[in-house]
Amino acid sequence: MKETWRWFGPLDPIPLDQIKQAGATGLVSALHHIYRGEAWPLDEVLKRKAEIESAGLVWSVVESIPVHNSIKLRSGPYRQYIAAWKDSLAAIAKAGVPVVCYNFMPLVDWTRTNLKWRLPSTGYALRFDAVDFAAYDLFLLERPGAELDYAPERVAAARTSFDSMSEKQQEELERAIIAGLPGAESSYNRKLFRESRAEWEGVAPGDLRSALFAFLQEVVPVADELGLRLAIHPDDPPWPLFGLPRIVSTAGDARSILAAADSAANGLTFCVGSYGARADNDLLAMVDEFAPRIHFAHLRQVVREADGSFYEAEHLHGSTDMVGVIRALLGEELRRRRTNRRDHEIPMRPDHGHLLADDIIKKTNPGYSYVGRLKGLAELRGVMQGLSHAIPEFAG
Numbered sequence: 001m002k003e004t005w006r007w008f009g010p011l012d013p014i015p016l017d018q019i020k021q022a023g024a025t026g027l028v029s030a031l032h033h034i035y036r037g038e039a040w041p042l043d044e045v046l047k048r049k050a051e052i053e054s055a056g057l058v059w060s061v062v063e064s065i066p067v068h069n070s071i072k073l074r075s076g077p078y079r080q081y082i083a084a085w086k087d088s089l090a091a092i093a094k095a096g097v098p099v100v101c102y103n104f105m106p107l108v109d110w111t112r113t114n115l116k117w118r119l120p121s122t123g124y125a126l127r128f129d130a131v132d133f134a135a136y137d138l139f140l141l142e143r144p145g146a147e148l149d150y151a152p153e154r155v156a157a158a159r160t161s162f163d164s165m166s167e168k169q170q171e172e173l174e175r176a177i178i179a180g181l182p183g184a185e186s187s188y189n190r191k192l193f194r195e196s197r198a199e200w201e202g203v204a205p206g207d208l209r210s211a212l213f214a215f216l217q218e219v220v221p222v223a224d225e226l227g228l229r230l231a232i233h234p235d236d237p238p239w240p241l242f243g244l245p246r247i248v249s250t251a252g253d254a255r256s257i258l259a260a261a262d263s264a265a266n267g268l269t270f271c272v273g274s275y276g277a278r279a280d281n282d283l284l285a286m287v288d289e290f291a292p293r294i295h296f297a298h299l300r301q302v303v304r305e306a307d308g309s310f311y312e313a314e315h316l317h318g319s320t321d322m323v324g325v326i327r328a329l330l331g332e333e334l335r336r337r338r339t340n341r342r343d344h345e346i347p348m349r350p351d352h353g354h355l356l357a358d359d360i361i362k363k364t365n366p367g368y369s370y371v372g373r374l375k376g377l378a379e380l381r382g383v384m385q386g387l388s389h390a391i392p393e394f395a396g
């Protein structure tokens with residue numbers, strides 16, 4: 001697999017040299033300063049590419065081109081935004097970056113409730129606490145009708161948790177949930193969030209699914225023509241938030257998305273941590289079923305808890321068989337080499353990492369500190385090399 005590393009561009013506190021020191025050879029990046037649905041200008045894309053290449057790295061994956069909410073709602077100037085998305089694809093293809101990751105989560109991108117949850121090791125992890133999330137939705141956001149989305153016991157537990165929070169803790173919870181995590185295209189305060197949420201009133205899963213399929217039918221042929229591979233990222237977490245549908249959460253969702261535009265250009269980002277947050281997702285079965293259309297792998301995992309909460313675990317220890325997933329991906333690479341597929345090397349990145357060592361006192365992007373990912377990548381590389389040693393065909 002191609003070892004890659006996510007870099008948030010010139011503002012990322014981690015310089016490109018440190019990425020090379022970690023042993024990654026590919027880079028995952030986006031024009032994070034152009035996130036409101038406008039087309040990415042070719043000169044800006046080429047500038048980013050030159051910067052990456054001057055450090056001796058290659059730009060392997062674009063993550064992500066934001067999909068404007070009006071495309072998901074199919075309202076307002078959504079046609080204009082789809083046209084801009086296609087223009088961005090053209091610029092990316094000209095720059096020779098072969099894979100484009102994107103997501104179709106409504107209103108908010110990936111979501112956590114605690115960005116600095118202390119582990120027994122004394123490091124810190126990102127955490128999604130289902131009770132605290134409900135507490136925010138019910139008692140701080142005071143979303144109309146929210147109580148209908150939770151069981152009475154959950155409402156009671158959320159009340160208890162909320163009552164025990166200091167004002168500062170409430171603020172931190174709110175910031176974690178709506179201010180936008182690294183790479184998220186939207187950042188809200190409470191007023192803006194309420195207004196934006198109102199635009200989604202009455203949107204059913206079927207509406208969002210139709211919007212995604214219509215979008216795919218437009219952009220997949222363009223990607224195909226340009227020689228690009230699209231890789232949709234799953235919902236994180238993979239269930240509805242704020243009463244809004246999420247439709248990239250399960251094996252069934254992935255299957256119907258792939259069928260909606262039946263082209264190799266229409267593929268998946270296999271995010272082990274996101275799909276793995278649901279106990280009913282069988283990750284090994286999914287990696288087997290979808291392997292030919294997996295264009296990008298996010299290797300990270302979570303520990304699931306009984307009440308729907310989870311925290312981000314060690315890369316190799318959590319609720320998923322990571323070694324099994326890697327073995328399946330290496331098997332897919334072998335099949336691709338045997339059938340002469342040009343894309344036989346699947347880009348992977350260590351997704352997130354614990355906050356460790358000196359990073360604890362540094363300014364870091366939550367989940368994207370240096371040492372935690374360095375450790376994650378080293379462990380994952382060990383698994384890849386171990387498997388390739390045991391099964392020599394995997395070595396290529």
Ligand code: DNO
Nearest residue numbers: 064101102103109110183233
């Ligand atoms: C978090 C992520 C998300 C994800 C994007 C994909 O670390 O996995 O930023 O990459 O939502 O579009």
